[in-house]
Each structure stands twice: as structure tokens, then as C-alpha cells.
Amino acid sequence: MTVTRNTMAPRRRAFLTGKHLLLVVLSFLMLFPVILTISTALKTDEDVRVNPFGLFSSFSLENIVTAWTEGNFSDYVLNSFLLSVPSTVLVVVLSTMAGYTFARLPFPGRSIAFYLVVLGLLVPFFTYMIPLYFQLRGMGLLDTLLGSNLVLATIGLSFGTFFMRAFFSDLPTELEQAARMDGASEWQIFVKIMLPLVKSGGWTLAVFTFLQNWNNFLVPLLYLPSGDYRPLTTGLYLFLGGRSIDIGPLAAGTLITILPVIVLFIAAQRRLAEGFLSGAVKG
């Protein structure tokens, strides 16, 4: 027994070291495009021209400045926030309200309503994006922040409602019954007893939805055609089309676009993964 352990141990350790080595190499390969972006964005103009894709061969912020001022990325950042924040708030608030109802408050027609909401998980945005364009035009919502926020929110609502309902379903019934005995109204039960218990789920949904809306490309592409409210995604696309030779500022623009994503990802990695795992039910 001891003999085998002595011979096994070093072999196992070598095996584990090899595994780590492989994992480190693979991690580098997976992160390489991100590293390349950061490296190119932080080079001097001169260096980009001579050696555009050499890693970290010089350091300067001039590309960032160019993208921020000449490339209009300062506007794009603002627009991205104006498109992502209100729509995310809307998704979290409405999903929490409806999620509570679908889990806890029976009313006639509730099942039908819920199935209609779940239908939104099955039908891709793609299917109805063209008619929606003309509908928004007819409603005067085309090329407005309001219209795009409402569309972004609706895209997120089906999943949000589904997600929040699951949290409310798992809370014990005894809680609300006890509160009801104490004379709490249904509204008070919802706000004072139930809401605090799903706070964590609400934050997960918020982080997840914000990221989805921040990254969304089709909604601003289709429904903000004039460019007055262009966010980072379509802004970067435009920049790519117009100045694809200006690799330095393009890299800087890319970095500006993904920086909030990086920050959010590092700060809330677990929440995000959880959101995506639940989002997996979405076809």
C-alpha cells in the first residue's frame, strides 16, 4: 500500500502540473483577443502603424483620446447608459411585480397570461423585428430613446418574469399566512415580507439584463436609424466601416465598449454565470 502511494504521488503531481500548464496555455489563448485589444489600444500612433499587432510594445493614451473626442465615443458611452439603465430598471421592476403574481396571486386568466409571456422565450426577436420597425414608426417611437428602451425592456421581460417567478415560488407559504394573521394587507405582504427575500435574485436579474442591453446590437441598429442616440455597439460598427485602417483608435473604441463589461464581469462573475445558466432555457 505504502509502496504504491509513494510511486503514485509524484506521477499524480506531474499529471496535475501538466494539467495546470495546459489550462494556463488555454486560458491565454481564450483571452488573447482581449489582450490584443488592450495592447493595441494603449500603443503610440507611430507604433501602431509600424507594428500594429505586436503585444505591449509601447504605451500611450493618444488612441483613447482620439476615439473619445474625434470618434464620438463620449456620446456613444452616454447613449449606451441611456439605453441600458432605464430598460434594465423597467425589466427588474415589472418582472418582480409580475413574477410575484404568477407565483402567488391567482386571478382568472392568469395561466393564459403566463403562457403568452413564456411565448416570448421561444420566439426569437428576429421573427417580429421587421413589423416592429413599422409599428414604432407609426407610433412615433422610431428614433427615440423611449421607443428603444421599451423594446429592449420587452425583450428582457419574458425571461425576467420567468426568473423572478421561480424565486417567489420557492418562498414558504407560512410567511404570508403569518403576516395575514397579523392583519397585513396583500400589498404589505408583497412589499414588506416578500420583496426583501428576493433581493438577491433581483440583483442577479439586473446585472444580467444590463449586460444584455449594453451588448444589444440589433435594436439600436434598426430602431435608432438617424444616429442621434447611437450607443457603443452600433457606434463601434460605424467606426469599423469608416476607419478600419485606423487600427489604434478602433482598438481604443473597442476597449471603451468592453470596459464596462469587463468591470461588471469581474465584480459580478457569479451572478452573471447564474443568470446565463438560467437564461439557458431561452431558445
Added chain:
Amino acid sequence: MSRATTAPTSHTRRTAAPVRSGRPRAGRLRSGAVRSGQPRATRRAQTRLGIALTIPLMAMIVTFFLVPLGSAVYYALVDFNGINPQPPFVGADNFVELFGDPKVWAALKNNAIWIVLGTAAPLAIGLGLALLMWAVRRGSIFYRVAFFFPYVLPQVAIGVVWGWIYDPVRGWLNQALETVGLGSLATGWLGNPDTALYAVLGTAVWATTGFVFIIFLSALRNVDMELVEASRLDGTNPFQRLWHIILPQIMPVFLMVTTITLIGGFSVFDIIFIMTGGGPAGATEVLGTYAYSSAFQLNRISYGTALALVITVLAVPFAVGLNRLQRRLSLQGTGA
């Protein structure tokens, strides 16, 4: 994360719930409704609050989802060019034209390639990475973050960076090929009609693998280690253990991931639109980009809408079939 897929232990139940209840469960919904022993006044108050809390949601769903969805069917049956207020009814003409359109078949073929490779590759690589990470404790957070990160990036940013990697002159891919003596393979990856589709596909595989990986990793946490150990003692090789012991246990998750990536293959749009716009010479045209250009560049609104509907209709049988299979397997597997 590890808690999210199927782990049914008591303290993880809450976070696990959204995933497990992947489909609408009529039973559960009804059980809430029939909660008996409630005084009538309470029930009435619940109904009132329930309706009040749901109205804003339903208003948005109806206005910005159900109405345009209904219009999509209408648009597909008329000939709308974006201007005429009363478009003529043409019945199934759009669909008839669609089936005779060689561009549709070319796009469909690209979709098929995308679906097969874009599903198989992330599944294989993601499972491989997850198996590699399975027993690793130290540094596991770092690896997990590194592998998962590409999935959360915006597609435009991904398109930009991979454009540089595929750059014909100074791109990293060509340079790497030259270094290992395969310089003859170097080409303008996105500009060459023979390679463009696979180049974009490679980018998409890079971006989706992390997602598949993280789902498999959490599924592997629930694999019965005693079974794996027992079979190891029986002298099985790693491949046999994977095939006979591990895969059957993660089959429901495997099918779920397959469904998602497969459906994604039907409606792929962003990454192709950004990287090649369907070109060169239609080499990367898929149904999605064709529907977009028909509607918004050629003003053939009805034709584009009909195409988009066809994409959805094509994807649904796959989704339903795989979903049913997955449900049957997970019922068997967990005894739930």
C-alpha cells in the same frame, strides 16, 4: 454557478429553481391557484393586487411582442414595400417565391454548416475543457473566468478583434502559420470566399464555447463519483468512463446545450453581419442576413418577414423534439 443546474440539495434549491423549471409547468401554476382555505375577502384582495401588478407587464408584452408577431404573419401574406398603406394581398406568393429562390437555398446551406459545426465544436471543446477542469481546485476561478469571458463580450467588439487576427497581411493567424512552417496556408481569411464562412464560424465557436463549458462544469459536479471510481477500479479506460458512465449522467444537460446552440444556428445574424455582411460574393450569406437585406436594403418588407418566419418555423421542431427528449431523460435520471 455550480448550484444552478440540477443540484437538488436543500440549501441550493432557491438558486437552482430557475433552471430546473425550464418549461412552463402547468401543475405548479395551478397548485398556487387552488390554494384552499383562503377566506373570500383575501382571495378577492389577491386577485385585485395580482391584476394590478401584471397589467404593466402585459401591456408591454402585447404592444411590443404580440402585436408585431401578429403583424409578421400579416406582412408575409401581403406585398408590402414599406410605403403603400394598403398592400395587396398575395396569399402564399412570398413563400412560393422563397422556395424557388436559389439565394435562399445557398443561405440555407450556410445555415446548415453553421448549425452542424457551430453546435458540434463548442460542445466538444466545452466538454473537453470542463473535463480538464473537473478535479482542479487551485486556480479554478481564474480558469473559469478566462474561459467564460468571451461569451459576455458584445459581438461588435468580437468582430473587430477577430478581423485583426484574420488580417491578410499582418494578422496573427497568418503569422502563426508562418512560424510553424505552414505559410502556404496563409490567406485573407474573411476576404476569400472559400474560407470566410469558416473564419466567422471559428470566431463564433470561440465566443460560445465558454458558455457550454460553464454549463458542463456545473453538470459534472453532480456526477456520481462513486460510479466513476468503481469503473476505474474495474479497469476501464478514460474514454469508456466518459462514454458509459459520465455522458449518460449529464445527458439532459447535454441535450439542453445542444438545443440552445442549434437554435442559435438558425437565427445567427449579428456576428456575420458585423464581420462580413454576408459577403464576399454571398459566401457567408445566411437566412438572417438575407432577410435583413431583403427588408431594409431592397425594401422587400414582406419577403424579408416571410423569410424570418420560415427561420422560426424551421427551428421549432428541433427545439420541441430535443426538449421532449431532454424532459424524458431528466425524469428518468432524477426520478423526479
